[in-house]
Amino acid sequence: MSPKPLTLANPNPSLTLLALAPRLCIIGAEGISPKGVDDDDDDHTPRNTEVFFRFGMVHRSLDALIEWYRPLALAANDGCDEAKWEDRVRAAKDAYASEVRNLMLAGEGELSAAEPRLKMLVGSKLDVRLMAALPELVRGPTDAETELFWDVVCMRCMELLTDMPTTLQQDLALLLCDTTDGAADGQPHWRELWRQLDVEQRWGGAEPEAALRASLVALAIQSYEHRMLVEFRAYKKLMLTRALAVFSSTSSEAKQRLQTLGE
Amino acid sequence: MEEFLWAVAVVHSRSFGVEQTRGKTKVLNHLLLPLADMLNHGGDELKCYWTSEWNTSGLSQTDLQTCTTNVEWVTEPAAPDALFFVSTKDIARGTEALLSYGDRSNDHFALYYGFTPKNNPYDDVVLFDE
Numbered sequence: 001m002s003p004k005p006l007t008l009a010n011p012n013p014s015l016t017l018l019a020l021a022p023r024l025c026i027i028g029a030e031g032i033s034p035k036g037v038d039d040d041d042d043d044h045t046p047r048n049t050e051v052f053f054r055f056g057m058v059h060r061s062l063d064a065l066i067e068w069y070r071p072l073a074l075a076a077n078d079g080c081d082e083a084k085w086e087d088r089v090r091a092a093k094d095a096y097a098s099e100v101r102n103l104m105l106a107g108e109g110e111l112s113a114a115e116p117r118l119k120m121l122v123g124s125k126l127d128v129r130l131m132a133a134l135p136e137l138v139r140g141p142t143d144a145e146t147e148l149f150w151d152v153v154c155m156r157c158m159e160l161l162t163d164m165p166t167t168l169q170q171d172l173a174l175l176l177c178d179t180t181d182g183a184a185d186g187q188p189h190w191r192e193l194w195r196q197l198d199v200e201q202r203w204g205g206a207e208p209e210a211a212l213r214a215s216l217v218a219l220a221i222q223s224y225e226h227r228m229l230v231e232f233r234a235y236k237k238l239m240l241t242r243a244l245a246v247f248s249s250t251s252s253e254a255k256q257r258l259q260t261l262g263e
Numbered sequence: 264m265e266e267f268l269w270a271v272a273v274v275h276s277r278s279f280g281v282e283q284t285r286g287k288t289k290v291l292n293h294l295l296l297p298l299a300d301m302l303n304h305g306g307d308e309l310k311c312y313w314t315s316e317w318n319t320s321g322l323s324q325t326d327l328q329t330c331t332t333n334v335e336w337v338t339e340p341a342a343p344d345a346l347f348f349v350s351t352k353d354i355a356r357g358t359e360a361l362l363s364y365g366d367r368s369n370d371h372f373a374l375y376y377g378f379t380p381k382n383n384p385y386d387d388v389v390l391f392d393e
Contacts, residue, residue, distance in 0.1 A: 060393035118391040231379045239388045
């Protein structure tokens with residue numbers, strides 16, 4: 001008679017795995033659990049173990065978010081002391097785990113587990129796990145809570161932009177002033193983006209050549225690989241800049257609070 | 264070492280990943296196909312990277328322009344060792360045949376193919392990393 005397996009329950013909200021006995025086990029009996037049944041897995045390679053390991057990685061990305069926002073929350077002077085902050089962290093982890101569980105039930109568990117980083121997609125669409133966890137960390141006065149949430153997202157976008165060595169305008173100027181082989185093919189595209197951003201970002205009708213100040217001459221594109229990296233960086237900045245425009249709140253109260261957080 | 268790096272770069276940037284069934288087992292084979300590997304990438308593109316219609320709900324189909332892909336590759340059970348490249352639309356004489364390398368972020372394209380597609384709707388930016 002083959003032994004009946006233990007049942008591995010899906011992760012509960014605190015990301016703890018429960019091994020449940022489907023029948024009474026006598027003392028000394030070995031606990032046996034399937035390690036995943038898959039058509040291409042005759043040897044029952046512990047595929048699930050890999051997925052559970054990834055949960056740990058996912059969790060560390062959440063930890064990065066928590067660590068980033070912690071000093072801002074405690075400095076906000078909105079009554080969030082260490083004890084209340086820990087409450088917020090617990091709520092954020094629960095919300096995050098709940099969202100992960102929803103993704104698993106929707107058949108997207110492996111996809112989300114494979115990408116532990118919290119991202120924003122083109123179109124300013126935020127990772128649903130981030131959307132679940134961050135509001136629990138950002139608890140402002142009720143009326144301003146939503147605005148504050150978006151302002152905090154803006155703050156992160158701004159932080160990432162300012163951490164980069166060049167601005168979006170400078171990168172576009174570098175691409176438009178690029179004279180290496182093949183550069184001209186892509187320049188109508190970058191010229192059009194420059195024109196649109198000149199209006200949206202109020203660059204004041206600046207010309208790329210003028211924007212490429214003497215300090216940037218040393219950064220002039222030297223090769224195809226160099227150009228690819230500048231293009232890559234420019235697209236990331238476009239996403240962040242666009243998100244800033246989309247998420248910017250008009251709430252004056254939230255703005256004041258954001259200024260307090262940023263000081 | 265230089266030749267090894269060249270070989271790895273060739274396999275990563277030019278091979279086709281084809282899933283095949285052997286008995287009960289599915290295996291992913293990486294095939295190098297001279298000539299076919301010369302097909303350039305085509306795919307979905309944003310009409311415009313900077314458009315005021317975007318909102319927090321993300322992109323809609325109307326934000327995408329017609330896909331530039333005009334060729335796709337398929338397998339046939341009757342010919343398990345063959346890969347077929349078929350047109351997905353009428354292709355005028357002189358038009359470049361374009362094959363989608365996948366709906367991937369620019370990170371993936373830069374790392375594995377050595378270029379960044381223009382106006383890629385599947386790009387992303389990392390806000391929080393471990």
